Amino acid sequence: xxxxxxxxxxxxxxxxxxxxxxxxxxxxxxxxxxxxxxxxxxxxxxxxxxxxxxxxxxxxxxxxxxxxxxxxxxxxxxxxxxxxxxxxxxxxxxxxxxxxxxxxxxxxxxxxxxxxxxxxxxxxxxxxxxxxxxxxxxxxxxxxxxxxxxxxxxxxxxxxxxxxxxxxxxxxxxxxxxxxxxxxxxxxxxxxxxxxxxxxxxxxxxxxxxxxxxxxxxxxxxxxxxxxxxxxxxxxxxxxxxxxxxxxxxxxxxxxxxxxxxxxxxxxxxxxxxxxxxxxxxxxxxxxxxxxxxxxxxxxxxxxxxxxxxxxxxxxxxxxxxxxxxxxxxxxxxxxxxxxxxxxxxxxxxxxxxxxxxxxxxxxxxxxxxxxxxxxxxxxxxxxxxxxxxxxxxxxxxxxxxxxxxxxxxxxxxxx
RNA sequence: GUGGCUGUAGCUCAGGGGUAGAGCCCCGGUUUGUGGUACCGGUUGUCGCGGGUUCAAAUCCCGUCAGCCACCCCA
Numbered sequence: 001x002x003x004x005x006x007x008x009x010x011x012x013x014x015x016x017x018x019x020x021x022x023x024x025x026x027x028x029x030x031x032x033x034x035x036x037x038x039x040x041x042x043x044x045x046x047x048x049x050x051x052x053x054x055x056x057x058x059x060x061x062x063x064x065x066x067x068x069x070x071x072x073x074x075x076x077x078x079x080x081x082x083x084x085x086x087x088x089x090x091x092x093x094x095x096x097x098x099x100x101x102x103x104x105x106x107x108x109x110x111x112x113x114x115x116x117x118x119x120x121x122x123x124x125x126x127x128x129x130x131x132x133x134x135x136x137x138x139x140x141x142x143x144x145x146x147x148x149x150x151x152x153x154x155x156x157x158x159x160x161x162x163x164x165x166x167x168x169x170x171x172x173x174x175x176x177x178x179x180x181x182x183x184x185x186x187x188x189x190x191x192x193x194x195x196x197x198x199x200x201x202x203x204x205x206x207x208x209x210x211x212x213x214x215x216x217x218x219x220x221x222x223x224x225x226x227x228x229x230x231x232x233x234x235x236x237x238x239x240x241x242x243x244x245x246x247x248x249x250x251x252x253x254x255x256x257x258x259x260x261x262x263x264x265x266x267x268x269x270x271x272x273x274x275x276x277x278x279x280x281x282x283x284x285x286x287x288x289x290x291x292x293x294x295x296x297x298x299x300x301x302x303x304x305x306x307x308x309x310x311x312x313x314x315x316x317x318x319x320x321x322x323x324x325x326x327x328x329x330x331x332x333x334x335x336x337x338x339x340x341x342x343x344x345x346x347x348x349x350x351x352x353x354x355x356x357x358x359x360x361x362x363x364x365x366x367x368x369x370x371x372x373x374x375x376x377x378x379x380x381x382x383x384x385x386x387x388x389x390x391x392x393x394x395x396x397x398x399x400x401x402x403x404x405x406x407x408x409x410x411x412x413x414x415x416x
Numbered sequence: 417g418u419g420g421c422u423g424u425a426g427c428u429c430a431g432g433g434g435u436a437g438a439g440c441c442c443c444g445g446u447u448u449g450u451g452g453u454a455c456c457g458g459u460u461g462u463c464g465c466g467g468g469u470u471c472a473a474a475u476c477c478c479g480u481c482a483g484c485c486a487c488c489c490c491a
Contacts (some may be wrong), residue, residue, distance in 0.1 A: 009482080052491085060491075062417095080491045108491095113417085115485070255491060274490090299491085336449045371451035386449065397451075 010112070020121065020326035024319055025309075026105055028151045029125040033103040036144050038127060041102050043084035045109075049074040051083045054288060055257065065109040065120070076111035081126045082297065083288055089130050090289020098131030099235025116211060117273065117304040126302055127278075128297030130285065131398035135228040138261045138280055138296050139235040143402075145265055145276050145298055146236075146244050147399075152305070153315035156243045159275070163233070163263040164251040166279065172218055178208050184256055190215070191252045219249045229263055257281045263298070267308050275308060276300035328378025333360035334370040336386035343389045347407065351383075354411040358383075381414060 005015055014022060030040070049066045065077035078084065081104055089100060104126045111120060125145060129137040142161055149159050166187065173186050189204045193215075198235030202212040223229045229247060236245050253262045278298020285293040309315040331351060333346045344360065351358055358376045361370050374382045374397060384393035390407040394414075405413060 006482080040426070055491080063489080063491090082491070110490085112484085112489080118490080253491095254489085257491090334450080367449045370449095373451085375451050382450085384449075392452090395450080400451085402450085 007390070008120070010114035012121065016327055017323050021306060021319060021321040022302065023326060024322035025152075025306060026123075027322075028148065029103075029105055029300070032144060032147050032151050032232045033125075033127060035100065035147070036140065038101040038103040038144075040106050041085075041088070041190060042106060043078070043081065043104070045078055045107065046075050047084060048076050049076045051087070052076060052079060055284065061112050063112055065111050074138050078106075079110045081106060081108070081124065081299070082128075082284065085128060085130075085297075086288040086295075088293075089293065090285055090291040093131075093289075093291050093293060100128070100130040102130065103127040111345065117301075117307055119303060123302040125300045125302075126148070126297065127299070128295060129295050130295045133282075133297075135218045135231045136259065138228070138263075139232040141251065141278060141296055141298050142232065142236060142239055142245070142263055143239055145263070145278075145300070146241050146340075148276070148300065149244075149265065152309055153318040154308075154312065154313070157268065158308075158312055158315075159244070159265055159267050160246045161244055161263055161265050161324050162246050162248040162251050163229065163261060164247070164249050165226040165229045165261050166252055166258045168229065168249065169259045170224070173208075173210075176210055176214070182208055186210075187252050187256075188254075190250065191254055193250060202378060203306045222247045222249065225249060232261060253277060253279060257287075259283060260296070264395060265300075273304055273308070275305045307402055324378065329357040329359050330379060330381070331356055331358040332370070332374035332377050332379040332382045333358055334366050334367060334374065334382050334384045334393075335360065335364075336384050337389075338364055338387055340385055340387065344385045347374055347383060347392065347410070350407075351411055351414065354415065356411065356414055383410065 013020070033040070049061065049064065052060055058081075064079055067075065069075050084255075085102065085104075089096075089102075106124065106126075107121060109121050112118065114120060125148075127141060129141060141162065146161055169187060169190060173183060174180075178186055186208055189201060189208075191416050193201050194223070198212060204211055205215060213353060218225060223233055233242075233245065233247065236242060251262060251264055252258075253264070258279040259282045260408060262277075264274045264277040267273055267275060273363030276298055278296065280294070280296040282294040285291060285295055309319050332346060333348055333351075335341065348358065348360055359373075359379070361373060371382065380397055382393075382395040382397055384395065384402075386393070388404070391404055392407055392410060393402050394405045394410065395402040
C-alpha cells in the first residue's frame, strides 16, 4: 500500500485553475503598481532570524518558520517583507533617486494555525515609498490601494478605506499627560477598543489617567484631529476618490512601528475583514538599516482578497473570465486524415510560430471526438487538416460556419 | 495555545451494528470527415488512522491525525 501524502498544514496545492486565479490577482497588482510608476524588486525567501527579532521582538519567533541550517545559522522563512526592504534600501540608498517607489509580489510564511483567510504560506503585494516626507506620498498609497480594488471590479458598495493618524493619538495622549513610556500601551488599548467591553477599556484608560468619554470625543473630531489627515483627504477628494474614504481614528494598527497616517481597506458587510493595510513608518529603516529615511507602505495578501472576490458578483465574474481565458487556446487543429500527420505537424508549428496558441490530439482520434476536444479547449476556431491539404478547413466554433482556405493564408486569416 | 463541528469514490454527499450507495467528473460507445443535448456502458473505495466493545463495526466507545469555523494573534 502506497503511503498517502498530503500538503503540510496550512500549505496549498495550486491546480491550474488556482494558478490562473493567482496569476490574475498578480497581474492586477502589477498593472496598477506600474500605473503609479512603481518598480518591482524582490528579496530572499530565507533570512537570518535576527532580522525579524530586531523589528518585532522575541515573541515573534513563535510565529516564524525558523530552523538552523547546515552551517548552524538561525534562519527563518520570511514572514513579511518590510525588514528586507529596509535592509536593501539602506544598503544602497545612494544608488537610487528619492523617493523610491518600490513594489514586490512574493510568498511569505508564518507558523500559525490555518483558518479562513489565513494559511502558513501566502502571497503578498507590498508597496512602499521611501525617502519622502510629504503626506502626498501617503495619499498616493491610499489611492493606489483604492485602485487595486476598483481594478478587481469592486465598487463603493463593497469596500471602504479607513484612514487614521497615529501621530494625532500620540499628540493627544501627551497633551493629556500620558508619559512617553505608556504610549505603546495606550495605542494598544485604542487598537483593541472595538472588540473589548467598554468597562474594561474604561478601566485601562483610567490607569493611564484618561477617560473613555474623552477618547470618544477625540474619535468624533475625525479629520480635525490631524493636519496630515486633512491634507491627504483633500488630495484624495481632488482625485475623485472621496466616496471610498472614511476617517476612523479608532484605527491605529497593531504594529508599534507606525509613526503617522495609517489606513486599512475593509470590506463592507458583516465580515468587515481587513484586506489590506499600511501606514507611515519613519523610524524603521534607521532601526534596521542604520540610515534615516522616512517611509510609508502597505500590503495586501492573496487569501482574504481572493475570498472576497469570489463572494462578490462582479469581481467574481471577472475572475472567472480570467481563469477560463488562461486555460484556453485560440485554435484547435483537427486531423481528419491519418495519412496527413506530417502536414498536421507542419500546420501546428507554422501557426505557433505566428504566436497563435493551439492544441491538437496527439493520438489518432475520430473527428467527432476531436471536435469535442476542440470545444473543451476553449478555442474559438478549429482548423481541419485532411486529404485536401494544402487546402484546409477553417471552422468558427461559435456559429459552426466553415470555409475552405489555403494553408498559406491561414495564419493571416486567424490573426484578423 | 483554547473551544465547536466534520472526516464514506477524483468532487459534493446519503446511509447509521449484518453483501458499500447516489449525483457530478472522467473513460468508451450510439456503424468509421464535424462538437455542446440525449441515451447505453465502464473504472474508482482497507467508510482518515490506531485501539476497544460485539458472533459481527463504515455504524457504538476511546485515542490520534487531518480539515473547517471561531477565539488569541495578525508583521
